[in-house]
Amino acid sequence: MSFEPDVIVDRRRIRRKLTFWRVSAVLAVIVAIVAVALAATPAGRDALTGKTAVARIKIDGLIRSDQDRVAALERLESSKAPAVIVHINSPGGTTAGSEQLYDALVRLKAKKPLVVVVEGLAASGGYIAALASDQIIAQQTSLVGSIGVLFQIPNFTELLKTVGVKVEEVKSSPLKAAPNGYEPTSPEARAALDMLVKDSYAWFRGMVKDRRAMNDAQVEKVADGRVFTGRQAVDLKLIDQIGDEKTAIAWLVAQKKIAPDTPVRDHKLSPRLGDMTFLRAATSVVLDAVGLGTLARQFEQTGVVAAADRLGLDGLLALWQPAASN
Secondary structure (H helix, E strand, O other): OHHHHHHHHHHHHHHHHHHHHHHHHHHHHHHHHHHHHHOHHHHHHHHOOOOEEEEEEEEOEEOOOOOOHHHHHHHHHHHOOOOOEEEEOEEEEEHHHHHHHHHHHHHHHHHOOOEEEEEEEEEEEEHHHHHOOOOEEEEEOOOEEOOOEEEEEEEOOHHHHHHHOOOOOOOOOOOOOOOOOOOOOOOHHHHHHHHHHHHHHHHHHHHHHHHEEEEEEEHHHOOOOOOEEEEHHHHHHOOOOOHHHHHHHHHHHHHHHHOOOEEEEEEOOOOOOOHHHHHHHHHHHHHHHOOHHHHHHHHHHOOOOOOOOOOOOOOOEEEEOOOOOO
16 A cells, blocks of 8 residues: 555654653653652762761671772762761771771871771771771770781591591692691691781781870780770770760861761761662663663663672681680
8 A cells, every 4th residue: 555654654753752752751760769869868968958967987797808888988088078987886807808998997087087986896807997097986885905816717627537538639838728627737837827917916016006106015005805995995095085976076076176066977888879779679660661671671680789798707807706605
């Protein structure tokens, strides 16, 4: 029929218009989701209203190397926050992770006033992080210190003998992969590990001495691996004040000239807004609703976390581990 080409052209035109409006609708909804998300978060409210707030960040649990956390602290350096309060509640973790966190906090402190509040525990690597601040505040019953380094590895030698299993190996030198847990630790391997631990311990002691302005005798009193209560820690120069976040705010007002009515808001040490799970899920739903299901599936799949965090801690540890009771 003669009118068929015209019909085909019209259908193509309609299809193009429909696709355009679908895409426009998707973009409009995504913009709306982002705006709502910004308004719902402290950082977003500050960006939308222009108001500034002291940033509150939290360091909880075991400390490992974490590049996302470093990136979040670097973003905070260029934020409008006039100061930062760091809440720490950590038994420590790896020496490398603790050093990384300390360095990131030192860089942040160079840009903004920074004060640490010990909520319950700042031991070993947690105390290393606290040393980045010029002012450490803790409650009377908080635990701080545990200045020391350890290396631990389980040894299954006797168990393997019991079950009749022998692990054989070929290695380039006696100290390669030693100790390995499948044979008694040789004197040479133990001596090599002892050197590693002592070197890291000297680094930790030196940091405490420099950052807390202690002499050798004062460091000797606190660097035997023990933890101390906040009450004890004040006299030992491990912390500066007994108190909480209100004490930290008062210090910022008095020493750093922060306005006393400046609010304090949480600053999450987590991925940026574009990486947030709820935003990926919402966008996926919107794409699916307007008929772009395939794109929705691809968008959703790219946000899936590939693997869970490891439970183990590798390498030298700056970690407080109280003995378990029966």
